[in-house]
Amino acid sequence: MAYVAIADRDAQEYDHHEPDTFITKYVWSQDHKVIAIQYGMTAIFVGVIALMLSVMMRLQLGFPDSFSFITPESYYQFVTMHGMIMVIYLLTALFLGGFGNYLIPLMCGSRDMVFPYLNMLSFWVYLLSVIILLISFFVPGGATGAGWTLYPPQAIAQGTPGVDWGILLMLLSLAVFIVAFTMGGLNYVTTVLQARCRGMTLMRMPLSVWGIFVATILGLLAFPALLVSAIMMLLDKTIQTSFFMPAMLSAGEQLSHTGGSPVLFQHLFWFFGHPEVYIVALPAFGIVSDVLATHARKNIFGYRMMVWAILAIGGLSFVVWAHHMYVSGMNPYFGFFFATTTLIIAVPTALKVYNWVLTLWQGNIHLRVPMLFAIGFIFTFIHGGLTGLFLGNVTIDLPLSDTYFVVAHFHMVMGVSPVLVVFAAIYHWFPKITGKMYNESLGRWHFWLTFFGTYAIYLPMHYLGFLGVPRRYFAMGSTDFMPQSAHDLNTAITISAIIVALTQILFFVNMIMSLRSGKKSDPNPWGATTLEWQTPDNPPKHGNWGHDLPECHRWAYDYSVPGYKDDFIPQNVPASGDAPVGRDHGVHH
Amino acid sequence: MYITLIFIAGIMVTVIGWLLRQTFNTQPWVATAEDNAVSGASLDANSKTILLAGFLAVATSLFGLFISAYSLRMEMPDWSPLAEPNLLWVNTAMLVLASIAYQWARNVAIEGRTSAVRFGLSIAGLLTVLFLVGQMLAWQRLMSEGAYITGNPANAFFYMLTAVHALHLLGGLWVWARSTIKVWSGAEADTVRLSVELCAVYWHYLLLVWAILFAMLINT
Numbered sequence: 083m084a085y086v087a088i089a090d091r092d093a094q095e096y097d098h099h100e101p102d103t104f105i106t107k108y109v110w111s112q113d114h115k116v117i118a119i120q121y122g123m124t125a126i127f128v129g130v131i132a133l134m135l136s137v138m139m140r141l142q143l144g145f146p147d148s149f150s151f152i153t154p155e156s157y158y159q160f161v162t163m164h165g166m167i168m169v170i171y172l173l174t175a176l177f178l179g180g181f182g183n184y185l186i187p188l189m190c191g192s193r194d195m196v197f198p199y200l201n202m203l204s205f206w207v208y209l210l211s212v213i214i215l216l217i218s219f220f221v222p223g224g225a226t227g228a229g230w231t232l233y234p235p236q237a238i239a240q241g242t243p244g245v246d247w248g249i250l251l252m253l254l255s256l257a258v259f260i261v262a263f264t265m266g267g268l269n270y271v272t273t274v275l276q277a278r279c280r281g282m283t284l285m286r287m288p289l290s291v292w293g294i295f296v297a298t299i300l301g302l303l304a305f306p307a308l309l310v311s312a313i314m315m316l317l318d319k320t321i322q323t324s325f326f327m328p329a330m331l332s333a334g335e336q337l338s339h340t341g342g343s344p345v346l347f348q349h350l351f352w353f354f355g356h357p358e359v360y361i362v363a364l365p366a367f368g369i370v371s372d373v374l375a376t377h378a379r380k381n382i383f384g385y386r387m388m389v390w391a392i393l394a395i396g397g398l399s400f401v402v403w404a405h406h407m408y409v410s411g412m413n414p415y416f417g418f419f420f421a422t423t424t425l426i427i428a429v430p431t432a433l434k435v436y437n438w439v440l441t442l443w444q445g446n447i448h449l450r451v452p453m454l455f456a457i458g459f460i461f462t463f464i465h466g467g468l469t470g471l472f473l474g475n476v477t478i479d480l481p482l483s484d485t486y487f488v489v490a491h492f493h494m495v496m497g498v499s500p501v502l503v504v505f506a507a508i509y510h511w512f513p514k515i516t517g518k519m520y521n522e523s524l525g526r527w528h529f530w531l532t533f534f535g536t537y538a539i540y541l542p543m544h545y546l547g548f549l550g551v552p553r554r555y556f557a558m559g560s561t562d563f564m565p566q567s568a569h570d571l572n573t574a575i576t577i578s579a580i581i582v583a584l585t586q587i588l589f590f591v592n593m594i595m596s597l598r599s600g601k602k603s604d605p606n607p608w609g610a611t612t613l614e615w616q617t618p619d620n621p622p623k624h625g626n627w628g629h630d631l632p633e634c635h636r637w638a639y640d641y642s643v644p645g646y647k648d649d650f651i652p653q654n655v656p657a658s659g660d661a662p663v664g665r666d667h668g669v670h671h
Numbered sequence: 672m673y674i675t676l677i678f679i680a681g682i683m684v685t686v687i688g689w690l691l692r693q694t695f696n697t698q699p700w701v702a703t704a705e706d707n708a709v710s711g712a713s714l715d716a717n718s719k720t721i722l723l724a725g726f727l728a729v730a731t732s733l734f735g736l737f738i739s740a741y742s743l744r745m746e747m748p749d750w751s752p753l754a755e756p757n758l759l760w761v762n763t764a765m766l767v768l769a770s771i772a773y774q775w776a777r778n779v780a781i782e783g784r785t786s787a788v789r790f791g792l793s794i795a796g797l798l799t800v801l802f803l804v805g806q807m808l809a810w811q812r813l814m815s816e817g818a819y820i821t822g823n824p825a826n827a828f829f830y831m832l833t834a835v836h837a838l839h840l841l842g843g844l845w846v847w848a849r850s851t852i853k854v855w856s857g858a859e860a861d862t863v864r865l866s867v868e869l870c871a872v873y874w875h876y877l878l879l880v881w882a883i884l885f886a887m888l889i890n891t
Contacts, residue, residue, distance in 0.1 A: 190711070196718045197722065264729055267725075268722050268725040268726060268729075269722075271721075271725055272718050272721045275714055275721060276712045276713065276714065277711070277712070277718075278711030278712070280708075280709070280710060280711055281706060281707040281709060281711065283693075283697070283706050285694055285697045285699040286706065299686060302725065302729050303682060303683070303728065303729070303732045304732075306732040306733035306736055307732075307736050309733060310737055310740060313831070313835075314740065317820075317827065317831065322821050323821055323824070325740070325744060325824065325827065338821065340749050341747050341748060341750075341824070342744075342747075342824070343747055346743050346744060349743070350736065353675070353736070381700065385699060386694060386699070389694055390691070390694065393687050393691060397687050400679055400680070400683060401676070633707070634707070634711075635707055636702040637699040637700055637702070639700070640700075656707075657702045657707075
């Protein structure tokens with residue numbers, strides 16, 4: 083294996099100059115842990131806005147024409163902003179900017195990211211993109227209502243809400259976000275490659291790091307596609323070029339656009355859009371693997387296969403994009419090709435699911451809150467994954483396309499599933515990030531209400547999809563194919579959605595109360611093996627490791643090793659001999 | 672799309688192939704003294720070099736996608752080729768010379784000849800600015816001939832691609848300015864060596880991108 087001789091390495095000097103003012107410590111901070119929290123808080127803040135938007139949508143769908151403040155225009159704005167915020171500004175930012183920032187240096191045994199200044203810049207540019215996005219709610223005409231896919235021509239044609247300013251700000255915000263992501267992403271990749279502690283081979287890294295690492299590579303290569311389409315659409319919008327805009331009449335007048343190709347936009351958008359699914363999913367896969375192994379007190383089943391599956395999914399995710407475009411009138415052979423690649427990607431994904439289940443088998447399962455969320459994820463992910471097999475086949479996709487079946491599928495697979503992992507991760511690392519314990523029973527209530535609540539929302543949606551109920555419609559009115567029971571179902575879904583949204587208050591109450599007056603946490607409350615739990619201070623201080631960097635002596639999954647007193651051996655404990663000074667890990671032969 | 676796919680497939684094969692090689696014949700669950708002794712840096716390169724390599728991969732994806740958008744849009748019936756001004760050949764020569772000058776500055780920086788670095792950097796920067804001015808003149812000439820950006824998709828692509836390429840060069844010039852100011856205010860060649868080395872690579876890369884874009888623009 084290729085590793086650099088230690089003497090040649092850029093020495094990671096121990097930085098004695100800890101930032102001492104409030105501003106340098108908490109605002110213009112270059113510490114990866116502070117930046118992670120800044121990223122996380124911002125992402126969760128916009129995520130809450132997106133959650134409220136979804137409740138407004140559901141109010142209209144469940145109780146049509148009952149709320150005067152929801153007009154057709156505002157409904158489309160809610161749909162669009164909900165989708166875009168959730169996918170990009172919440173999930174991408176939270177998994178990579180939030181967890182990536184927090185976990186990579188700690189799990190790899192580094193002091194910080196390799197380029198701390200660039201890391202700080204990445205957050206502030208991300209915040210700028212969020213501010214631009216939020217401003218679009220308040221400009222004349224409001225935010226764009228083009229749907230999160232922003233398909234032209236309607237995205238920039240008169241009649242779509244927010245066509246004057248909303249769409250401009252959306253495209254600008256996306257471009258700024260991509261700049262922020264690129265700065266952060268290059269940093270994460272370089273840190274994983276170059277700044278691991280001594281003994282941390284790539285194959286000793288926890289799967290969380292693998293997932294975040296490969297997702298970052300995907301993001302770096304895929305986000306340019308979104309940037310290209312955003313730039314070209316901005317030009318179509320502002321100076322009337324015709325990259326995407328065909329010749330068309332608007333309000334009886336011929337527009338100046340000629341001959342542009344809306345399908346070209348779809349290709350570019352989905353060339354980004356599909357890898358984006360895995361940019362969100364791969365970190366979730368990695369994190370859930372670590373949470374499952376830790377709370378089942380068992381090594382992850384098939385570690386190498388898990389790494390290979392992450393790499394295979396990452397590679398394949400670039401050759402499946404057109405399965406989002408089966409109804410765009412493509413050549414049938416083209417569709418056949420993409421259906422095949424789509425079904426192939428199910429192989430490594432299914433392999434991961436089997437391995438998670440086999441990790442649980444004969445494990446010493448502790449059903450603590452993070453574990454509940456992790457197991458919940460296995461359910462929702464299998465569920466959403468299986469409906470993906472339906473939609474991946476062209477002949478089944480055609481009738482189901484643009485129905486609630488699709489909405490149910492992608493919400494299960496890349497909405498609910500990653501969000502359950504987000505919660506698993508927050509509960510799991512809360513004691514490390516804050517040094518306090520969360521409230522267990524509030525956490526359990528949060529889990530069970532969220533888990534059953536989301537099923538109550540999305541299971542019936544599959545049935546609505548089979549009936550042929552189209553997505554994105556403001557109101558269904560009375561139609562022959564929708565019996566009264568389907569309307570009632572819509573009402574029930576809305577009630578569930580409101581309950582699930584309110585349930586999240588439990589989470590915030592728990593976080594805030596535990597932060598203020600939670601029980602002080604043990605440095606390693608779960609008995610986890612990975613390095614972030616072995617820091618000298620809890621929560622870790624600037625520089626993470628005190629004077630000496632840790633050394634890695636084993637892989638990340640030495641749980642329940644026969645012959646040892648404890649059921650875990652931390653990565654920094656040597657194979658024979660004593661535990662590090664001042665700590666008793668109870669290692670005996 | 673095929674062009675982009677080939678580019679990205681190439682990058683992915685390199686990255687994933689390299690990562691896979693790290694995973695073969697390993698048994699991570701067995702703790703070995705050999706593994707304990709590795710440094711935790713996988714590549715024998717400076718971190719900034721890796722940062723640049725990563726950025727070039729991102730830029731390759733970006734330009735590759737622009738090129739594939741160009742090739743898809745070109746096939747639509749309303750495309751009418753643009754007559755690019757001959758001035759572009761002069762500009763291309765400027766960029767080639769800028770690249771050569773940067774390479775020379777890199778060589779003398781490695782040798783530690785500070786005054787030569789000053790000279791080399793200044794020439795490289797001057798030639799690059801001349802290239803950018805030339806590109807603006809080319810825009811002006813096209814507009815004076817009535818070839819506006821909205822006239823035809825071929826025009827629109829020309830303006831957009833030259834602008835994106837120029838923006839990348841401007842980013843490069845920012846780094847160039849920092850090292851140039853540094854050596855002119857008395858710093859030794861050693862202090863800017865890495866920056867000059869990386870910039871030289873970046874200039875060659877942008878020359879290559881320009882060569883591909885230019886060939887594509889004049890042939891269609």
